[in-house]
Amino acid sequence: MAPFCAPIHSANPADPAPFSAPTAIGSTFEDFLSAGGILEECRASAIKFKIAHELEKAMSERNISKAQVARQLKTSRTGVDRLLDPENTSITLNTMAKVANLLGKRIEFALR
Numbered sequence: 440m441a442p443f444c445a446p447i448h449s450a451n452p453a454d455p456a457p458f459s460a461p462t463a464i465g466s467t468f469e470d471f472l473s474a475g476g477i478l479e480e481c482r483a484s485a486i487k488f489k490i491a492h493e494l495e496k497a498m499s500e501r502n503i504s505k506a507q508v509a510r511q512l513k514t515s516r517t518g519v520d521r522l523l524d525p526e527n528t529s530i531t532l533n534t535m536a537k538v539a540n541l542l543g544k545r546i547e548f549a550l551r
Contacts, residue, residue: 480528488525490538495523497542512537 472478498508505519512519512534521527522538532546539546 483528484525487528487530490530490535491523491525493542493544494538508541511541 469478472481494508497503498505505516505523509516509519512522514534522530522534535546
């Protein structure tokens with residue numbers, strides 16, 4: 440299960456909650472994720488979800504198969520399955536650039 444989809448509390452009252460409530464009023468959701476130690480993992484999952492969604496949408500709009508995408512990206516059909524799996528966050532910058540090019544877009548990164 441993706442970290443951002445994990446339950447905040449257990450259905451079993453005997454289980455300790457994995458995260459504590461924000462300590463200050465006005466805390467952000469990012470503060471909450473950071474306090475739980477999962478902020479960067481959630482960011483990676485969100486990026487991968489967006490890439491998978493955009494690729495799937497483009498495939499549907501252009502009526503192209505996974506095999507055709509695999510040929511265009513010079514990868515295997517299994518590689519395309521991994522790209523379309525939003526929970527599989529192991530994706531290289533090179534692969535992201537290839538997917539962006541296939542979608543007629545470009546990747547922009549910013550360090551803040």
